Amino acid sequence: MQLTRLHDDIARTRLFTGVSFDAIERLMEHCSVIEVPEGVVLIEPGKSNDNLYVLLEGQVDVHLTTPDQPYNLRLGQGECVGEMSLIEACEPSAYVIVSAASRMLVLSRDTMWSLINASHALARNMLITLSSRVRQGNDAVRYSIHRQSEFESLAFVDGLTGLHNRRWLDQAFRRQVERGQRDGKPLAVLMVDIDHFKRFNDTHGHLAGDRALRAVAMTLNDNIRPGDLLARFGGEEFAVLLPDTGQEPALAIAERLRRAVSNAVSRHMAGLPAISISIGESQLRADDTLESLLDRADDALYSAKTAGRNCVRWA
Numbered sequence: 001m002q003l004t005r006l007h008d009d010i011a012r013t014r015l016f017t018g019v020s021f022d023a024i025e026r027l028m029e030h031c032s033v034i035e036v037p038e039g040v041v042l043i044e045p046g047k048s049n050d051n052l053y054v055l056l057e058g059q060v061d062v063h064l065t066t067p068d069q070p071y072n073l074r075l076g077q078g079e080c081v082g083e084m085s086l087i088e089a090c091e092p093s094a095y096v097i098v099s100a101a102s103r104m105l106v107l108s109r110d111t112m113w114s115l116i117n118a119s120h121a122l123a124r125n126m127l128i129t130l131s132s133r134v135r136q137g138n139d140a141v142r143y144s145i146h147r148q149s150e151f152e153s154l155a156f157v158d159g160l161t162g163l164h165n166r167r168w169l170d171q172a173f174r175r176q177v178e179r180g181q182r183d184g185k186p187l188a189v190l191m192v193d194i195d196h197f198k199r200f201n202d203t204h205g206h207l208a209g210d211r212a213l214r215a216v217a218m219t220l221n222d223n224i225r226p227g228d229l230l231a232r233f234g235g236e237e238f239a240v241l242l243p244d245t246g247q248e249p250a251l252a253i254a255e256r257l258r259r260a261v262s263n264a265v266s267r268h269m270a271g272l273p274a275i276s277i278s279i280g281e282s283q284l285r286a287d288d289t290l291e292s293l294l295d296r297a298d299d300a301l302y303s304a305k306t307a308g309r310n311c312v313r314w315a
């Protein structure tokens, strides 16, 4: 290879920075320079890689999962790819795809090791490159853990009201039920249901119904205590768990919620008729499961509905 013609380009790359060309000139004769068009898959898992590619010009993208996912790392002029699979002599763990037409210096495995043996500066540059790959890998892992926890918390939130959803309720309420039974402390559950909500939707439209749901959710949230748990149970139904709360205070809280919804929701819903809720209350028993506790609150809710709605009943 005509090293002299490419000397400046090569000297500017990360791998050859500070390398004396006198020491490696003979070895460089075994290298080649290739032009690679955009879109070419240079390296991929499942196919062994026997070359180190040094980017003299252009750009490549590294995809850690699949090529149709956004790239995890973009490398430009002066960077190199393929060093990890080449050094370890094992299959590549990522896809490297040429994302802009590129010109690359290609070094075979033997040539690379010979260059490392011949030049301390090149060996040091290779170490720095590998270290930055490890750091980039760690950054990718950290980002993915962060995204995962974001997705997990989204999986527990109801998109319409912003309250916790049924899936969250199943875990958080269950933990409280177990704790209540272990500590022998009282615990109450309220099942809350909007009255005649089908009629409301049919008369005023689904979007107004959504607004009403959000207004009810916000009002309930504003009127519970910091330690109480609230979730959208599904449809137009909500559940509240009141830890350390006997029947009398639980009914007082339920009554407060009922009144707050009657008053506050109509203020939020200018031009639309008032909304009311019915509430069923149940107290934790020694042999309860979360399901049996919720079932009794649901039965009490049914009593509230048959008693004319807009009221509180208990199991």
Ligand SMILES: Nc1nc2c(ncn2[C@@H]2O[C@H](COP(=O)(O)OP(=O)(O)OP(=O)(O)O)[C@@H](O)[C@H]2O)c(=O)[nH]1
Binding pocket: 160, 193, 194, 195, 196, 197, 198, 199, 201, 205, 206, 207, 208, 209, 210, 213, 234, 235, 236, 305, 309
């Ligand atoms: N706008 C809107 N409506 C919903 C949503 N989820 C459930 N609904 C509606 O809530 C209504 C519930 O109706 P029903 O179960 O018959 O109860 P209801 O009309 O409130 O009657 P009672 O509970 O007996 O007072 C249905 O029309 C559902 O379509 C939602 O996310 N948005």
